[in-house]
Amino acid sequence: MPEMLSLSNDPILFIAVMLAKVLTVFIVVILIVAYATYAERKIIGHMQTRLGPTMTGPLGLLQPIADGLKLFFKEDIIPSQASKVAFVLAPMMILVPAFITVAVIPFGRDIVVGGYTVPLQIADLNVGALYIVAMAGLGVYGIILAGWASNNKYSLIGGVRAAAQVISYELAAGLSIVAVFMLAETLSLRGIVAAQSGSILNWYVFSQPLAFCLFFITSIAEINRTPFDLPEAETELVSGFCTEYSSMKYALFFMAEYANMVVIAALISTLFLGGPAGPFPGAINLLLKIFAFMFLFIWMRATFPRVRYDQLMFMGWKVFLPLALLNIVITGVVVIL
Amino acid sequence: MAIKETMTINVGPQHPSTHGVLQLILELDGETVVKAVPHVGFLHRGVEKLAEYRSYHKALPLTDRLDYLAPMSNNLGYVLAVEKLLGITDALPQRAKVIRVMLAEITRIKSHLVWLATHALDIGAMTVFLYCFREREMIMDLYEKVSGARMTSNYFRVGGLSLDLPAGFEQDVKAFIDAMPGHIDTYEGLLTGNAIWQRRTKGIGHISAAAAIDIGLTGPALRCSGVDWDLRRDNPYSGYEEYDFKVITREGGDTFDRYTARLDEMRESCKIIQQCLDRLEAGPVLADVPWVCLPPKKDVLTSIEALIHQFKIVTEGFKPEPGEIYQGIEAPKGELGYYLISDGSANPYRMKIRPPSFVNLQALPQMIEGALLADVIATIGTLDIVLGEIDR
Numbered sequence: 013m014p015e016m017l018s019l020s021n022d023p024i025l026f027i028a029v030m031l032a033k034v035l036t037v038f039i040v041v042i043l044i045v046a047y048a049t050y051a052e053r054k055i056i057g058h059m060q061t062r063l064g065p066t067m068t069g070p071l072g073l074l075q076p077i078a079d080g081l082k083l084f085f086k087e088d089i090i091p092s093q094a095s096k097v098a099f100v101l102a103p104m105m106i107l108v109p110a111f112i113t114v115a116v117i118p119f120g121r122d123i124v125v126g127g128y129t130v131p132l133q134i135a136d137l138n139v140g141a142l143y144i145v146a147m148a149g150l151g152v153y154g155i156i157l158a159g160w161a162s163n164n165k166y167s168l169i170g171g172v173r174a175a176a177q178v179i180s181y182e183l184a185a186g187l188s189i190v191a192v193f194m195l196a197e198t199l200s201l202r203g204i205v206a207a208q209s210g211s212i213l214n215w216y217v218f219s220q221p222l223a224f225c226l227f228f229i230t231s232i233a234e235i236n237r238t239p240f241d242l243p244e245a246e247t248e249l250v251s252g253f254c255t256e257y258s259s260m261k262y263a264l265f266f267m268a269e270y271a272n273m274v275v276i277a278a279l280i281s282t283l284f285l286g287g288p289a290g291p292f293p294g295a296i297n298l299l300l301k302i303f304a305f306m307f308l309f310i311w312m313r314a315t316f317p318r319v320r321y322d323q324l325m326f327m328g329w330k331v332f333l334p335l336a337l338l339n340i341v342i343t344g345v346v347v348i349l
Numbered sequence: 350m351a352i353k354e355t356m357t358i359n360v361g362p363q364h365p366s367t368h369g370v371l372q373l374i375l376e377l378d379g380e381t382v383v384k385a386v387p388h389v390g391f392l393h394r395g396v397e398k399l400a401e402y403r404s405y406h407k408a409l410p411l412t413d414r415l416d417y418l419a420p421m422s423n424n425l426g427y428v429l430a431v432e433k434l435l436g437i438t439d440a441l442p443q444r445a446k447v448i449r450v451m452l453a454e455i456t457r458i459k460s461h462l463v464w465l466a467t468h469a470l471d472i473g474a475m476t477v478f479l480y481c482f483r484e485r486e487m488i489m490d491l492y493e494k495v496s497g498a499r500m501t502s503n504y505f506r507v508g509g510l511s512l513d514l515p516a517g518f519e520q521d522v523k524a525f526i527d528a529m530p531g532h533i534d535t536y537e538g539l540l541t542g543n544a545i546w547q548r549r550t551k552g553i554g555h556i557s558a559a560a561a562i563d564i565g566l567t568g569p570a571l572r573c574s575g576v577d578w579d580l581r582r583d584n585p586y587s588g589y590e591e592y593d594f595k596v597i598t599r600e601g602g603d604t605f606d607r608y609t610a611r612l613d614e615m616r617e618s619c620k621i622i623q624q625c626l627d628r629l630e631a632g633p634v635l636a637d638v639p640w641v642c643l644p645p646k647k648d649v650l651t652s653i654e655a656l657i658h659q660f661k662i663v664t665e666g667f668k669p670e671p672g673e674i675y676q677g678i679e680a681p682k683g684e685l686g687y688y689l690i691s692d693g694s695a696n697p698y699r700m701k702i703r704p705p706s707f708v709n710l711q712a713l714p715q716m717i718e719g720a721l722l723a724d725v726i727a728t729i730g731t732l733d734i735v736l737g738e739i740d741r
Contacts, residue, residue: 056475056476059476060475060476060479060480061479061480061483062479165356165358166358169358169380169722173380238473239473239545241473250364250365313475314475314476315474315476315539316473316474316543316545317469317472317473317474317540317543317545317546317549318472318473318545318549318723319545319548319549320548320549320721320723320724321380321721321722321723322380322721323548323549
């Protein structure tokens, strides 16, 4: 393998390659987000004996674009009693962490560009997994802020629920993947992928099934998807934290929800399913895994009722947290032996 | 010292889960309900007063719009009450009685389907909603076949039915009741065993038998608190005493019990409908009481006496003897009662309606006080209220 491309050995090429990677990843994520809304409506539609969108473009394929345009041209209302700065800031605070998390996800094997090795990952942080957990935690500030700034009681309850939910679940989510780090002996996602390479049996989903299940469930709670969609529980809180939002600000919340789905799907694939490993070229394997998880999220939304606020807290603290700790102990014992 | 402050939150009348225009003023401590006050009246149309300005026949379409999810039951209660007032209950032809029972039971399924759909949607199970509406569409088609309307049926008449069943209707009903138990199993498959559904409904919105009787709860809500009371069996009307059916009761008095009980009621209704199909014999569908029932159209065009009868009934109506009666029926949501007072004129002097939803709604505050906000929504759903008949 040739030398790794870095800022010191060829700065211009490095910057060009980096920009290309950032742009590619950003566009791909945006496209997935846009068409995830379409896929969700289509899939849930067919599960519910409906058809989903059919009228906008062939098979309704232009629906996401039409939705985006519609939201863009809607009047942007800021309630007169709202806290204006926080109200404007909140949608950004929720969308930005969702997107920057993608930076540490490796999406392919190393390639050679201009005589240097280039990793297919925007940034290989040595604390990559920790960074993702931190960013996921940051996203919830947007929800709390939105709930508080709207000056609406439903929004406030939604925001408070989000805060309680994230405290209950982040701990269990973080602890469940500690077992993965213990096996991989690194926090770098590139390292974790490398540790799972070789055979399909090296994937951590097989050696860490409990951690996989825990992380999967807690992740759904973190991204507020059904059955844990309490902060925006439509039939209880009207629309929860985003009740007062309209126009593009609402669109940002909407995008963030789907971006979070993509990120979590990519993260689970990376941590437990070997990331880009598989029979096809690297990025395609990863995309397939992401789509499979997103289908699962959508399927769950069509199937499950919503849990109650106190039941969710109970599960987070009294079921998942002890299980995650137990898993760490077992993994520790196995690793030492 | 901790300062405890409660938050007053206004749920409705524009809220996704208040099943119409119910307004609830909730006092919340965190998410716990300290006090709940329901406000009604946003859909008041003055049905009872409007009826006083219409002849008995012409007041019938008003009743479609009470519980708009079960229009035929409302019609049935009203025509039974007027027939009782006129004293022509025994003159009814057998075929009309059987068809009335059949359609009333189809209506029960229709009403319970909307209850299950919205109840499940409130708790977050979206798919059940659309499945239920798919089956409800079959009932809508049946409605359309007999009455020409999907919701405001106006099919029953004082003294019988407006028309006989259309050709092939029995086969459609048969196809429906053959398919329905399988569909009910589908709903059960999605909900009954689901751990989240059980946690959201078991022990929620509990009401004891004594409290239920005090408030005057009727229908499934009463039977699930352990009180075995069903007007179809205990005070039969329209020939219900001839049918073989179980009255579904539960002991727990919580939301899960009311859920399973209503599903079982739908299954029982299918059985009653099957018995109706078996009993259906050819014959007239309108009683032979010329001063009340319109003559056949063929006679109106050929005989002067029939033409005069038709003219008199349509322009003037019929005039019952002065008196007052009460007729209650077991509507899908509980006891639906009509209290009619006649002063000897062609219009009712007073029509008082006892809507089950209105009485059942009174149980809401004591069912949800101390519960969580999410339980409030589940409890509104389980009470199966319709604002059309609460506000009248």
